[in-house]
Amino acid sequence: QCCIRLVVGQSITLRHVVPILGVPDALVPIDPSSPQINLLPGETTAVWVSLNVPCGQEPGLYEGEICITAVRTDSDSKADSLPKSERYQLYKELKTCLDITESRDHSSSEEMILRLSSTSTTLRRMLVLPAFQDCHENNGLGDMMDEDVMNNVAVRVKLSLTVWDFTLPLTPSLPAVFGISETVIEDRFCLEHGTKGWYDALDHHFRWLLQYRISPFFCRWGDSMRILAYTCPWPADHPKANEYYSDPRLAAYAVPYAPILSCTDAAKNSLRREVEILKTEAHWSKAYFYLWDEPLNMEQYEVIRNISNELRTYTPDVRILTTYYAGPSGSELAPSTFEAFTKVPNVLRPHTQIFCTSEWVLGTREDLVKDIIAELRPDLGEEWWTYVCMGPSDPQPNWHLGMRGTQHRAVMWRAWKEGGTGFLYWGTNCYEKAMIPSAEICFRRGLPPGDGVLFYPGEVFSSSKEPVASLRLERILSGMQ
Template sequence: MQSTFLKHLLLTGGILLLGSCQQSIECYLVPSVDKASDFHELQPHNSAALMLARNEAEHIQLVFKGQIGETYTIHRTTKDNGIQYSCRQITPVYGFDDALVPVEDDKILLTDTIAKLWITYRTTDKTVPGKYNEQLIIAGNGKQQKIKLDLHVYDVTLPTTPSIPATFGIIEKNLIDSTSEEQTLKNKLEWAELCLDYRMNPYFSTWLANSMRHEASSSPWKWDDSRTLAFLADPRFNRFAIPYHSLSHDELDGMLQSLEKHHLLDRAYFYLWDEPAYMNEYRLIGQYAREIHSLKPEAKVLTTFYCGPKDGPYKDKLFSVFDLWQGDTQIFAMSAWALQGNEANADTCRSLLKENEEWWTYVCMGPGENQPNLLLSMTGYQHRAVLWRSWKERTTGFLYWAVNAYAETDTLAFRKDLPEGDGILIYPGRYFHCEHPVVSIRMERWRDSMEDYEYLALLEKKIGRAKSETLVQSIYSNPNEFTQNSHEIEKFRESVLEILCQ
């Protein structure tokens, strides 16, 4: 007797799930925006489909059941089709499924009765558009399961250089190898390259003399090292940070002259002070900025803030910074928390900008509750919506203060004064028996958010802002109202891809 064939339709994180489950190994395919631990809310499946542009990564979470101590293999049967593949095991960090540990030699050792895998396919700008049939084979303990994955690569290419600057701090002291300066430089280069690979523009971050005075530099090497200019010319950089406090006046002049000579000055910025709160701090920023602008008036200074001054005649007036910093600061980087979830405040910020000024936003500690952020306690939808918000509120940049802000340099302990996961998106590989740094699920979701931003940037160029805003309403209305349904995300992505291909 022929069994009944059941079709399930589920659009998620680039996934269209179809098919029937073979019971050899009970497998579940979970959307990348959802928790893998919620697999029991789904029906078992052994086939799926992914949609991608060129220069894009898409994911599916694969969950199957077994016994502790069992060893399985997972094998990709397709080779050399121009699409990259990776398989990583979802590993808990302090009770949160977050670290993505590479599966070595295709072998999976179960430390629980549930195996949770993060499967990624990634196209390049050279990938030929079309449909691809992928297959994974899971085997172990006399059982086997084939997973069929149908990929549709659209004739749309996401840009190598991000459309919006997204700068991410790397705490420099946490990468220092006390026994080897050469190893420290290798660490810095590896972490910077990893960030660039995820559409993040890295900068090495140091707070000076127990203050909020801040030194930032995107190059792993000193500004006058011969390798620095080549590194900063990488097309994956939209913006990069350059040092100030550690330079003499003549060195500062030399650096600015060199950047101008090599046509890189327009992408450079200084990050001199972090979240100034008092008028004397404003005056110091002005002093530093005037020295910079005396050498190159077009140079850009970035200043972060979450409040107005806490003293003086403009005490507690948030928007006063746009006037108080005029001429000294060109990039006003504002905490999204300070907007209080009100898009009218975003409109006000944009209206206060003068010529050649920019308004960026950042997330740090807040915003909380249901708004977009990258905290561990938040949902995948909140992680994914971070750049949706930036596009909707028309910010011109995004900043995230740190990817490795551990409480101690030699542990994975989170800082107790911060929400769990704040300032941590990458883990040192040694804690997971890995040679290289280990990225988090939240970092993958952030890149997905950035790729969504690229979709929207291309869409806006093709059909205009008004029509694009109408389409984005299907997934995002405001910081307090956005989709919690992966089907809606994929329906939106498919609609955009179809329009862009016309």
């Protein structure tokens, strides 16, 4: 047993698992200086314990314990009238119940069941508020044990951690690029594009996601699935830019192609200047352009070709990433749908270097991987990345709400097993539009619950401005590790 300590609040964090639509998912931090969770008699909850072993920690066995004590609130200390904070909490909880249960168009029976379950959880949370303490003090448990025993129930949970003699690389060996919607941040936090508050918010989200071995990029969507994707909000000649791009935790970064949304001379000049600066840096090998999400026809493919020709006049070693799940309509690439899908590299060469395909296409047919890889030219610098979005669905690996932990972790395992050299996920904060930070999180209609949402604003659960990780995001980290 080693004597060096792993300290709660530093290497060890405790978080309360809060249900979203009735499914345990939000990991709300527990204050180490005042760790307390309110529960009704007989009610259960879960606590997520994270152990972060710092680099340089001596290998060996580490042991400790968590002490859980049951304490009854002293009813004599309650004020006769509700304080404002408590009244606000009651109002917020009741409003949440109404928002969850109100009828919505196109709601499936499964979604309605999840909403009712979530409402039940919210109502239970309300009943445990101090305002209702005297309503359930005489609940019959006094006949089961003495009051002194009830006030001093304690459980000690033993922890045993083995630290092995190896270190995970600081730079992930498989780049995983995940999108953050800048428009969602602007709307929810009432931020004007380009202001100091806007830069601060993006910077905060970027640094927070880096700890999950993710290479974040910000995104703004245009028409027909055009996408402005960029990793750094500041231009390449800004001191912050080199700080972002040189961070060893960043495995890949997106360079903004500004003309994708506004094809003006100023946008083109800005792009040329950006590329001229970045291509002289050592980190340029991590750069890529993400221009169009899932192009569907030859007209959209032609746009990608034209942009590629422009970029290659700036630098011949440019890397363009294109996502797709099918071959382009209006072409005669091959007799079957899957064959047309595998022939996409022949259409986009040399205008795409990172061919990023949906795992949904493969289903359970891992043998199809060889057909995809056979069409690529590694000698030309071509790579195969994958992504998940609405599909694949259960029982395949994905990050939908309610899937098993193995499915959440196995998304990255699958990418490694199939031989992919990178991974893309379209969104981490793409919930329904809201105009205040504390507004209830509503998943987007038409998408499986949880799709495109891997963390929540801290203001939804407390006064904290720190993002709240989902249980799924923690499992992504586990899968990446």
